[in-house]
Amino acid sequence: MKPFSVHAxxxxxxxxxxASSKDVRGLVAEASTREALVAMLRPANKTCRQIADISMRKPA
Structure with missing residues (x-):
């Protein structure tokens, strides 16, 4: 399985x-906390491919 990146x-x-991904067409998600977002994306990990990098940042 090829890893993919998710940008949050x-x-x-x-x-x-x-969250979205240039590597996985149509992957879009939103949640009120980072933890909830990661929990939402974990099933995609099992279904699609391993999440190699989850980049999360708050704008300054």
Missing amino acids: IWDGEAGVWG
């Missing part, structure tokens, strides 16, 4: 973490 960023206006 905090949307302060909406109050959620949003």
